[in-house]
């Protein structure tokens with residue numbers, strides 16, 4: 001075993017997704033030092049081509065990240081859908097000031113954000129321990145002990161720090177996404193994105209690049225079709241009654257991977273010396289297309305709250321952050337319930 005490395009920082013951010021990296025970037029701008037810890041997990045490799053709505057572009061502009069995001073995305077001008085046999089076409093031309101949204105290459109966004117931040121990034125494969133002052137992790141034979149005043153959970157739905165502190169998670173459904181990369185069929189997509197309900201939930205088809213589309217079918221873990229959705233050869237039968245989705249199924253056999261897609265929130269979003277952001281703080285149903293927007297928003301609010309605690313010694317700042325996140329989640333959930341109804 002190599003000698004242990006001892007490091008010290010004000011803020012330790014665990015998780016190097018969009019939320020963790022943007023928080024690091026915003027804290028650096030305020031002169032607050034950070035270290036980022038990350039563990040590669042199998043979900044890190046999935047490319048989803050997430051869509052950002054026009055309303056989020058102003059937020060990106062305010063934090064000087066619009067250009068970076070635009071350089072890692074293609075523009076999108078709307079989407080079409082069929083909900084219970086009714087066709088809808090939503091275009092973004094009526095939105096202001098941005099008349100387009102972005103379809104992200106999230107991997108590229110993460111690598112560009114990594115270049116932008118100056119803080120040390122440490123990859124690990126084993127979380128050994130967390131105390132109120134020190135976090136210990138290991139990478140192969142090297143052990144790191146990191147002293148920090150604050151620790152941030154930015155590990156997405158894995159919620160590693162929250163789980164370590166045994167914070168209960170409130171889940172509102174058992175939504176699962178089954179994802180499959182497919183070669184493009186001749187069927188064209190006006191806006192490169194289409195959604196349609198099917199017997200057990202809803203599905204999307206989305207252009208990824210010149211040759212590939214990604215199809216995702218959402219259903220509940222408790223649904224009778226749950227097991228069948230894991231195998232692509234069943235999809236043709238499952239989508240028989242759809243108008244559009246079935247037309248995007250090529251012949252052949254393709255790999256299907258499952259991802260959690262439920263709506264959930266921890267009972268506590270903050271503690272005395274920890275705070276959660278992004279999906280770790282509140283996870284949205286992907287139908288909202290607001291997961292990335294949420295990650296950006298949480299990072300912005302968390303950076304203000306951390307700054308108030310560190311520079312103004314404002315002991316209420318974490319509670320204010322928690323109230324804001326709870327209010328956003330409640331609003332999201334009410335809209336979602338109406339939509340599903």
Ligand SMILES: Cc1cc2nc3c(=O)[nH]c(=O)nc-3n(C[C@H](O)[C@H](O)[C@H](O)COP(=O)(O)OP(=O)(O)OC[C@H]3O[C@@H](n4cnc5c(N)ncnc54)[C@H](O)[C@@H]3O)c2cc1C
Pocket residue numbers: 014015016017018019020037038039040041044048049050051052154155156157158160177179216259260261277278279280286289290291292293295
């Ligand atoms: C099928 C599907 C479709 C979606 N479509 C959209 C969409 O169209 N638009 C949209 O805005 N959002 C969409 N989302 C949601 C969006 O992907 C997430 O909300 C967003 O990526 C959350 O960012 P994050 O930084 O909070 O977490 P993540 O992106 O999950 O990042 C977490 C980071 O933590 C690291 N990590 C994980 N475990 C550990 C650990 N044990 N220790 C250390 N590090 C760890 C990971 O490697 C990763 O770097 C979709 C999600 C799904 C599942």
